[in-house]
Amino acid sequence: MKVVYKRPESLKEAANSYCPGCGHGLVHRIVAEVIDELDVREKTIGIAPVGCAVFAYDYFNFDVTEAPHGRPPAVATAIKRCLPDRIVFTYQGDGDLASIGTNEIIHAANRGENITVIFINNANYGMTGGQMAPTTLAGMKTTTTQSGRDVKVAGYPLRVSELLSSIEGAVYIERVTVIDPANVIKAKKAIKKAFQNQIDKVGFSFVEVLSPCPINWGLKPLDALKFVKEKMMDYYKLGVIKDSNGSKESKYSRQSKRRKERNIENEFISAISF
Amino acid sequence: MTTGINKKILINGNEAIAEAAILAGCRFYAGYPITPQNQIPEYMSWRMPEAGGVFIQAESELAAINMVFGASLTGTRAMTSSSSPGISLKQEGISYMAGCELPGVIVNMQRGGPGLGNIQGSQADYFQATKGGGHGDYKMPVLAPSTIPEAIEHVMDAFDLADKYRTPVMILSDGILGQMMEAVEFPEYRPKMKLPKKDWILDGAKGRAPRSIFSLMMQNPTILEKHNWKLSEKFKKMEVEVRHETYHTEDAEILICAYGIMGRICKGAVDMARKADIKAGLFRPVTVWPFASDIVSELGKKAKKVLVVELNLGQMVEDIRLAVEDNKKISFHGRPGGAVATKEEVFEKIKELAK
Numbered sequence: 369m370k371v372v373y374k375r376p377e378s379l380k381e382a383a384n385s386y387c388p389g390c391g392h393g394l395v396h397r398i399v400a401e402v403i404d405e406l407d408v409r410e411k412t413i414g415i416a417p418v419g420c421a422v423f424a425y426d427y428f429n430f431d432v433t434e435a436p437h438g439r440p441p442a443v444a445t446a447i448k449r450c451l452p453d454r455i456v457f458t459y460q461g462d463g464d465l466a467s468i469g470t471n472e473i474i475h476a477a478n479r480g481e482n483i484t485v486i487f488i489n490n491a492n493y494g495m496t497g498g499q500m501a502p503t504t505l506a507g508m509k510t511t512t513t514q515s516g517r518d519v520k521v522a523g524y525p526l527r528v529s530e531l532l533s534s535i536e537g538a539v540y541i542e543r544v545t546v547i548d549p550a551n552v553i554k555a556k557k558a559i560k561k562a563f564q565n566q567i568d569k570v571g572f573s574f575v576e577v578l579s580p581c582p583i584n585w586g587l588k589p590l591d592a593l594k595f596v597k598e599k600m601m602d603y604y605k606l607g608v609i610k611d612s613n614g615s616k617e618s619k620y621s622r623q624s625k626r627r628k629e630r631n632i633e634n635e636f637i638s639a640i641s642f
Numbered sequence: 643m644t645t646g647i648n649k650k651i652l653i654n655g656n657e658a659i660a661e662a663a664i665l666a667g668c669r670f671y672a673g674y675p676i677t678p679q680n681q682i683p684e685y686m687s688w689r690m691p692e693a694g695g696v697f698i699q700a701e702s703e704l705a706a707i708n709m710v711f712g713a714s715l716t717g718t719r720a721m722t723s724s725s726s727p728g729i730s731l732k733q734e735g736i737s738y739m740a741g742c743e744l745p746g747v748i749v750n751m752q753r754g755g756p757g758l759g760n761i762q763g764s765q766a767d768y769f770q771a772t773k774g775g776g777h778g779d780y781k782m783p784v785l786a787p788s789t790i791p792e793a794i795e796h797v798m799d800a801f802d803l804a805d806k807y808r809t810p811v812m813i814l815s816d817g818i819l820g821q822m823m824e825a826v827e828f829p830e831y832r833p834k835m836k837l838p839k840k841d842w843i844l845d846g847a848k849g850r851a852p853r854s855i856f857s858l859m860m861q862n863p864t865i866l867e868k869h870n871w872k873l874s875e876k877f878k879k880m881e882v883e884v885r886h887e888t889y890h891t892e893d894a895e896i897l898i899c900a901y902g903i904m905g906r907i908c909k910g911a912v913d914m915a916r917k918a919d920i921k922a923g924l925f926r927p928v929t930v931w932p933f934a935s936d937i938v939s940e941l942g943k944k945a946k947k948v949l950v951v952e953l954n955l956g957q958m959v960e961d962i963r964l965a966v967e968d969n970k971k972i973s974f975h976g977r978p979g980g981a982v983a984t985k986e987e988v989f990e991k992i993k994e995l996a997k
Contacts, residue, residue: 380852411846415712416856425854431844433715434856436738439708442700446712446720447844449696450670454846472708475701 376400378409380429385420389589391490391579392420394546395555396427399459399486402560403430406567412455413447415440419461420494438469441476444483455566457484462503463493466528473532477572480537484562485574487528490581491600498584502526505599510584525603529576533610539571541610545578545601547593554606570613578604646828653826655819656681656723658790659749660689662797663721665831668747669695670713670720672706674728677761678817679751682723703728707735707748714744715855717843719801723749725817726767727758729775736810737776740873741857743842745804747797749813751820754980762980763818765902768957771814772931779870781877784812784931785885788906790824792928798831805837807880814930816953818903818982885928886937890916894923896995897945898988899938899962901927904951910985911992918989920996930958935965942966947995951975951988 375381378400386392403409409430416424418437425432435443440458448456458465465473465487476483492510493499499512505525507516517525529541540562544555555577562573578600582592646653646661653661660682663671671690673683683699690697696713700706706722713720724732729750739746752767754760771784783803787793793815800811844853859866887905890912891897900908905926915922923945925938942948942962948971950959959974966972975991977983 410848413716413844413846422858425852425856428852430847430852432852432854433712433844434738434742434854434858435711436708436734439704439711439735442705442708443712443715445698446670446672446696446709447716449698450713450716450718451845471701472705475705479698 376404378403378429380427382426384427385423387583389580389582389592390420391546391577391581392488394552395486395488395577395579396424398546398552398556398559399457400428402556402563403455405560406563408455408563408567411453412457413451415444415447415456415458417458417460417464419464421459421461421488422495424459438464438467439472440464441469441472441481441483441485445476445479445481448481448483455484455563457486457563459486459488461488461494462490462501466502466526473528474535477532477535477538477574480539480571482566482569482571484566485572486559486562487574487576488579489528489576489604490579491525492581492584494581494584503528505603527604529574529609532574537572538574538610539613540565540573541576542608543576543578543604543606545596545606547578547580547596565613576604578606646826647830648827650825650827652823653790654681654821654823655790655793655815656751656821657685658794658826659723659797659813659815660685661828662794663747663801664689664693664695665828666719666798666801667831668719668721668801669693670710670718671695672698672700672709672722674700674703674706674724676703676725676728678753678763678820679723679725679749681820682749682751703731704734707732710746711735711739711742711744714739714746715844717840717845719805721747721749723751725751725753726755726764729767729770733770733776736782737778737780738857739810740776740780740782741778742855743808744810744855745808746810747800747804747813748810749797750815752814752816754978760980761817763816763820763903763953763982764978764980765816765904765953765957766978767814768930768952768954771812772933780873781880781931782810782812783807783880783883783929784814786814786902786928786930787819788902788926790819790822791826793819794826794828798829799834802833802835802837803883805840806835807876808842809876809880814902816903881932883929884932884934886934887926887928888937888941889924889926891923891925891941893921894941894944895921895946896923896992897941897948898922898924898951898992899948899958900924900951901930901958904953904983907983907985908951908988911988914985914989915992918993920992922992927958933961935961938962939965939967942968942971945971948972949975949991949995951983953982954978
């Protein structure tokens, strides 16, 4: 008998703690499938966030560590620098990555750490019961914005992928979602690329996943999918946001870029020497 | 390359601490600039790559301690250093390392506080270092060197203690020791204790079951209590690592209690007192946690007066009060805010007590 579908080896046989209709389970499975397909399970070290995915080490069938809230990129940096031939990834939510951990993610990207980051954007703090996250949409009701997020008081929804795309050290940034099979396939392609980049020593790769959170949004699972499609995807546009390695930048173009930079530097030096 | 092994070199405390870490096999260092410990990251920035290790100038003290967390869980000997305000930021990581049972060395070259304070040497972080600092029930060994050769020894021992007990270990020093220079000879590093195999590290689950490192325990209400009791057993075991030094205490009627740089200064004051025929002696805790309570309790019984001298408003004095039964014997002399007590100043206090 031919097996066409099975549990990835990288996923443990464990019931997860995610709510019905949550996107985490799908993304866990995608990550596990990708790690299996790239045959790196035995050399992968994952970093779990503080948030709904805090128990990731109970679900992934490879080495996983906890990290303090927001610090997975710092922890990942050290693991990857100490064990450069291992595959190191962080799995972080929007409270973890986009709020308390903005410093860590920005600087890990800026150092061009050769790690993979999976960023789950569900527009709220899930584990603590649905408070406003930096990613919460304008007007969106949460337990700390009970009349809807007033951007004049609580700030604007943060587009983390766009923010990181301005950083020289970030190589690949894509935003995907998991609201239907077609998008799941696209998400898997992006996540696989983000891991392949690490194997190829290309550098910092980041995939943002727009993920439904029906319980905290107070929506039925299908309505939550609709919310992602109509509201979130309107503000957080899907697609490749940065791929500086995508065109397989030739050695020549890299050299000419460097020459150009050197010229600018020289001009600057001659300008200030007068 | 700094080769102070088998020959004397002149070196400041900060650089000596960095070199001692390299000699002890530290192969990961992350730090952030803050005075008066900047020579540690500066030294590490060139010396660590030379030794084949990893140096990272982190984006913050928080990131630095979390990098130590990450390096440590790969089995790499890892260190970070800072000074008081930066050590406050590191408390998060220290608590996590205690909870996750990860070894690592944290160096605090204390400066005056609270807040931004100043950049002069101080001992105002004694409570923070010895009574927890970070959140949750934990203890960690804290070594307080009084000379640069002793700081070198302490750094080497700190890595062994960290690995032996799977715990963060702190070097509690100060800006004075960091900035001053002494002629030192680096000893060759040899572990002084039997070190367990690191069979808990995360390096990829090749040919073994996956491992995880975590401090979150809420699957049922009793699991964290059990973990805390297990840690408590370990903290009790760590108490055998207590160290102290006594100086002229055999017949001491006036017992001076001081640690770190102040312990060294007080030795000079004891010498002055002895010359003036005053029977003074010094008790110097070398580990400030664990604390040699039994020793100071015995010495306190014999002494007529006990004088605690610290570069703060009075912190270790509370541990002395707990240990010495007759609290009326105890007096305190402190210089907070980055001020330093001279041996003459301490001698004056001794003379007053001898009257």
